[in-house]
Amino acid sequence: MPEKLDDVARLAGVSAATVSRALRGVPGVADRTRTRVLAAAAELGYAISPAASSLATGRTGTVGVIVPYVDRWYFSRLISGVERVLRDAGISLLLYNLGDAPGRARFFAGLPLRRRVDAALVLSLPLNEIERELLLGLDTPLVTIGTEEPGADSVGIDDHGAAVTAMRHLVQLGHREIAFIGESDPIPLGFTTPLRRLAAYREVYHAVCREDGREPEAAFETGGGFTVAGGERAMSGLLGLPRRPTAVFAASDEMAFGALRTLRRAGLRVPEDVSVLGFDDHDLADLLELSTVAQPVAELGERAGRLLLARLSGGKIATSPAILGTRLVLRGSTAPPSAR
Amino acid sequence: MPEKLDDVARLAGVSAATVSRALRGVPGVADRTRTRVLAAAAELGYAISPAASSLATGRTGTVGVIVPYVDRWYFSRLISGVERVLRDAGISLLLYNLGDAPGRARFFAGLPLRRRVDAALVLSLPLNEIERELLLGLDTPLVTIGTEEPGADSVGIDDHGAAVTAMRHLVQLGHREIAFIGESDPIPLGFTTPLRRLAAYREVYHAVCREDGREPEAAFETGGGFTVAGGERAMSGLLGLPRRPTAVFAASDEMAFGALRTLRRAGLRVPEDVSVLGFDDHDLADLLELSTVAQPVAELGERAGRLLLARLSGGKIATSPAILGTRLVLRGSTAPPSAR
DNA sequence: CGAAGCATTGCAAGCGCTTGCATCGATGAT
């Protein structure tokens, strides 16, 4: 039913080869001929068959985007950013949502994007060696966001530095008893981001304890699973401690939201009784007056998309990851600890 | 480099045709042969070339999902739901994000999914006649979520009924002065959902006014663009009115969040001074204690995915849309108006 | 015991596009 190259060729009075060249804009076609072909194609409403084209060239005009979740704020933003630049470049986006460990296993077992994409993009998902080899074995460019993988281009933020800055802010305000809400144990898909933020927390908090000459409180390190509910629970746990923190640093805004809620329910005021600091600058952080570390999520996605395009047009893989800046956004949830 | 059908055939000592049949599980291959082929394929790590297969069969194993936005709560949930069932069925998902009017125009002009997908899924985006014909002209099944289109299967909720229920709740609490926050004018991509909710609002509010024997306040109908910031602005406008509403019904939770914030900033208490009712049951509605109309978003996506699968395996198009239930979730943001 | 029927398997012709190579004029230099 749909028109083929030959139909256009016949109408334009040239060979299929010429039509193919004319349509793709490759050199070696006379201008007059090209216009004639274009007109014929337009008249017939011709659209190329991606399957045939891809079979002949080996290219697909598609990239595979692999994400752990699509319905989390951070990931949907990332996807949106990536999509924008890919779309502008006329590239289609095949979405692979892992969801959970079994889903992840199935994905890597079947590797459904094999021979379907020109490149793969992995969003904030650390790969194990096997997975990395599998993806690299596709023989297509690989770029990652939020993780560094040998053989892949990557873009990210300075998680450690950003978290240290956040913690220092709390310390400068005068807090000495600072708790952390990060990922729960075991860490779901092997995410490393929570670990990096935790390390930064520890670094600063332990230094403070050392200065004060006392032991860090191990129970201050809690897990909130990067969800609101998890943050609520973590905060409850913290409130039950004999030694209570005067400030809480959450590795994501969602968990900070949960913490805020627990505090409110417990009748504690923020920031008077407890300071809360988040990470992300979620859309609703402003609404909830949450102080947080803002990271340019959509921009990370766009940047990754551009990196991908560069690689697709023959660019070499960068030696070091592109690091985008973060900044502390102070709103109403942090203040000096009350004089008591 | 990658193995082809012939390689497997040689190793298994059969013809390529047999391998093809064996691998796809079509009948007409002896069991012994099939196991031998499977073993050979496994040994070589063979993976079929989707392009070649698709060229030969005309099928792509892919569906196109068309969305106005990916980074809005509602849409990302929908996508997640769809993706889950498609993935389980071994189908890949090509994501097309329209973004805005120009993006939409470009999409329909280029129709990048033409010949790339076995079916298309349109999420909450009303199509104009031309767009519909274009999509239907793909000669592949079309299913929609949140809108009804002739020629397409669809799933949705009873927007009008749900909104009426919401409004009645407010009325039963004793409210007579009820405002509405919906979409701003002009409605971005021609969305009809806001209109349906507005109609329901009007129906109930006007009836109340009629009973009370006075004119409805036209300024009570405001637009919030379905964003938090828009909701804030709309609420500010409402507060500036000489005649003030005692309750506000927002067509989305995000706008309700904005309204809550404006109210808090204005020193007004919710629900004592003003009741606020949202729509969606956003993840954070619980956190903010927002009463709302819950709709089963992920389930809508899954249902649509299943509808798609049914159509792909030859099912006939349903005569009427599948309507999923909604329910009023009462939390702390609605109460009887204060005695004054 | 021969013919017919059936299950297996292989043959080969596509599916629609790309591209190396050959062809054909026309142009420019000698």
Add this chain to the structure above:
DNA sequence: ATCATCGATGCAAGCGCTTGCAATGCTTCG
């Protein structure tokens, strides 16, 4: 005017898989 040169175009061989049809070898039935 002649020949090398070059740009424009066409030819035809794939790209890797599917599938209608024919061929093959058995089993089964009269």
